[in-house]
Amino acid sequence: MRRITHNPAGWLAIPASLLLLLIAGCASTENPTPHQTPAAQSANHEETARHVPGSPFEKVFDGQADIVVLTFFDLYCVACQQSADAFKVLYSRVQQDLPGIETQMMGIGVGDTEFEIQVFQRKYALPYSCLPDPDKQFEEPFALRGTPTVLVFHRDSGKCVEVFRNEGRFRTSDIDKLLETVRKTVSP
Amino acid sequence: MMKLKVTSKLLLGLAAIAPFAGYATNGDNMIAIGPKSRAMGGLSIAYPQDAITAVFGNPASLCFTKFCPSTQADLGLTLFMPDVSAEVTNPLNPSETLKASSNDKIYPIPSIGWAKPFGEDNRGRFGLAAYGVSGLGVNYRQANIGGMLTDLAPIEMIPPAFQQAPIIAGSYTSLQIMKFSPSVAWQVAPNVSVGGALHIDYAILDMGTGESDGFGWGVQLGMVYRPTEDTSIGLVYVSPQEVTHDGVVNLGMGPQDLALEAPQQIGAGIAYEMDEGRLMIGADIRWINWADATGYKDFDWANQTVIALGLQYEAIEDKLVLRAGYNYGKNPVREHNGWDGSFDIASGMPNDMKNVQGIIMPTYFYETFRIIGFPAIVESHVTFGMTYHVSEKFALSLAFMAALEKDIVETGTGPTGAPTTLKSTLSETSIELGFAWKY
Numbered sequence: 190m191r192r193i194t195h196n197p198a199g200w201l202a203i204p205a206s207l208l209l210l211l212i213a214g215c216a217s218t219e220n221p222t223p224h225q226t227p228a229a230q231s232a233n234h235e236e237t238a239r240h241v242p243g244s245p246f247e248k249v250f251d252g253q254a255d256i257v258v259l260t261f262f263d264l265y266c267v268a269c270q271q272s273a274d275a276f277k278v279l280y281s282r283v284q285q286d287l288p289g290i291e292t293q294m295m296g297i298g299v300g301d302t303e304f305e306i307q308v309f310q311r312k313y314a315l316p317y318s319c320l321p322d323p324d325k326q327f328e329e330p331f332a333l334r335g336t337p338t339v340l341v342f343h344r345d346s347g348k349c350v351e352v353f354r355n356e357g358r359f360r361t362s363d364i365d366k367l368l369e370t371v372r373k374t375v376s377p
Numbered sequence: 378m379m380k381l382k383v384t385s386k387l388l389l390g391l392a393a394i395a396p397f398a399g400y401a402t403n404g405d406n407m408i409a410i411g412p413k414s415r416a417m418g419g420l421s422i423a424y425p426q427d428a429i430t431a432v433f434g435n436p437a438s439l440c441f442t443k444f445c446p447s448t449q450a451d452l453g454l455t456l457f458m459p460d461v462s463a464e465v466t467n468p469l470n471p472s473e474t475l476k477a478s479s480n481d482k483i484y485p486i487p488s489i490g491w492a493k494p495f496g497e498d499n500r501g502r503f504g505l506a507a508y509g510v511s512g513l514g515v516n517y518r519q520a521n522i523g524g525m526l527t528d529l530a531p532i533e534m535i536p537p538a539f540q541q542a543p544i545i546a547g548s549y550t551s552l553q554i555m556k557f558s559p560s561v562a563w564q565v566a567p568n569v570s571v572g573g574a575l576h577i578d579y580a581i582l583d584m585g586t587g588e589s590d591g592f593g594w595g596v597q598l599g600m601v602y603r604p605t606e607d608t609s610i611g612l613v614y615v616s617p618q619e620v621t622h623d624g625v626v627n628l629g630m631g632p633q634d635l636a637l638e639a640p641q642q643i644g645a646g647i648a649y650e651m652d653e654g655r656l657m658i659g660a661d662i663r664w665i666n667w668a669d670a671t672g673y674k675d676f677d678w679a680n681q682t683v684i685a686l687g688l689q690y691e692a693i694e695d696k697l698v699l700r701a702g703y704n705y706g707k708n709p710v711r712e713h714n715g716w717d718g719s720f721d722i723a724s725g726m727p728n729d730m731k732n733v734q735g736i737i738m739p740t741y742f743y744e745t746f747r748i749i750g751f752p753a754i755v756e757s758h759v760t761f762g763m764t765y766h767v768s769e770k771f772a773l774s775l776a777f778m779a780a781l782e783k784d785i786v787e788t789g790t791g792p793t794g795a796p797t798t799l800k801s802t803l804s805e806t807s808i809e810l811g812f813a814w815k816y
Contacts, residue, residue, distance in 0.1 A: 265500050270603075270606050271654060334447070
């Protein structure tokens with residue numbers, strides 16, 4: 190018969206486990222996601238786009254729109270699927286509620302193939318164009334930490350400056366915040 | 378891979394040092410693991426929200442939170458406070474009822490979980506969890522019913538064959554089961570996820586003559602399907618998991634083994650989100666096959682159908698989530714009445730006996746053990762709780778559970794052949810604090 194006794198130091202399990210997880214967490218940051226601030230990122234946008242033909246920046250900032258709205262999604266991301274209706278509403282609100290402001294809206298399927306973004310676009314009837322990004326080339330330049338992410342850029346004196354960022358599920362209540370930010374940004 | 382090995386060793390280390398005594402809720406299973414699920418009555422099959430709950434509730438855990446591209450670690454500590462008491466007819470004076478309260482204390486039950494996305498589009502999720510999942514026990518050693526018959530009357534008034542006999546069997550019991558569980562989930566389609574988990578069980582049983590531990594194992598399979606963006610349906614199966622406790626029973630014929638099997642379970646759940654995810658309501662149903670589980674079937678437990686209802690509401694966007702729930706599982710301990718617990722006064726031999734895995738138990742001791750020693754009888758649980766997101770990476774959760782008082786009463790004949798009543802009463806409260814960290 191195997192007899193055992195309770196370990197009186199059992200309460201140590203909690204702080205010990207916390208410590209152990211901290212250690213595990215530190216060990217897992219070998220390849221950290223870049224966490225440049227949006228401002229730091231935007232400062233690099235024009236230069237990157239200018240010098241790297243075919244770069245992610247060039248692909249999305251090649252027009253002349255004052256405001257560029259980017260919706261990053263992934264077909265397999267549940268929160269992206271749940272945000273799709275709000276993306277659609279955002280598109281129509283951007284057209285209606287920002288008169289006089291030239292806007293461009295684009296979706297990017299992070300990690301998605303052409304076929305996968307077509308599935309997403311068709312299923313949720315997204316009325317704006319979407320780009321596939323199977324190799325996740327947009328992830329680092331736009332400091333993406335995951336999907337869904339909505340970014341808004343303002344083109345000012347030839348530079349595109351990030352003025353709005355929403356990470357996680359995008360709700361219709363976020364649309365008003367986005368539009369308000371745009372209005373404040375472009376108003377003199 | 379090295380990181381996984383390190384984390385796995387750390388979790389096993391935690392399992393080895395943790396004091397995971399618990400108590401009954403659905404049978405002797407906890408209604409939930411993790412504060413989010415516990416605060417919603419155990420809701421976890423269709424809508425797991427953290428690493429611990431996903432492994433316990435449904436290993437096919439998709440990312441259900443608003444933003445979850447990162448690795449997540451969850452820590453939980455449950456403070457479990459049972460209140461159990463018993464009444465037994467005095468075997469030597471049938472007109473008197475012996476009443477006793479179990480010497481209960483606050484049981485700390487830790488849980489820890491970790492989940493990491495992997496693969497193309499983060500379609501996979503690897504998880505590890507260690508948690509106390511089952512527990513049961515009473516301690517009447519210091520109470521009047523925890524003694525010998527000689528404590529109730531002068532020894533000369535007790536027939537010689539009964540002078541070494543206890544008043545009841547099961548005056549001290551303790552069962553604790555902890556699981557260590559690695560799991561893998563994979564999204565086979567944008568709205569379908571499947572998963573599996575390996576359960577490694579570590580159980581300690583004490584039936585009054587010393588603790589005996591053992592290991593068991595089993596598997597858990599799950600699936601989550603989202604027919605619409607706002608609806609989630611989950612299915613889960615848990616295989617039976619048997620642990621043999623060497624030499625844990627001693628009824629005067631030397632130590633004997635007893636096997637206890639965590640029963641197979643089948644569960645289904647549905648969750649529906651409204652107001653763009655601010656409000657979620659859900660329901661789980663779980664069938665627990667106690668009646669065919671080694672050990673439990675020997676003590677005549679019935680199968681149990683458990684229903685969990687829960688809701689959560691995001692009261693302050695990205696900051697505060699409130700939860701409430703209800704859990705019901707009919708008492709699985711069958712009531713026996715009219716049993717013959719009498720003994721032959723001259724020889725001291727029982728007039729009726731039960732065979733439990735080759736262990737011959739006098740019916741009186743069998744029944745007192747079932748009713749007084751293993752009173753897993755509570756049925757209704759009311760729960761509520763909250764999560765506060767301290768920052769984008771850290772969240773604190775609280776859960777409170779109250780299992781409403783329930784009793785079980787049996788009648789038969791006692792050792793002297795006089796009418797005898799056995800009664801156990803149980804209620805429980807628990808508070809759980811959880812800490813989630815995304816990195």
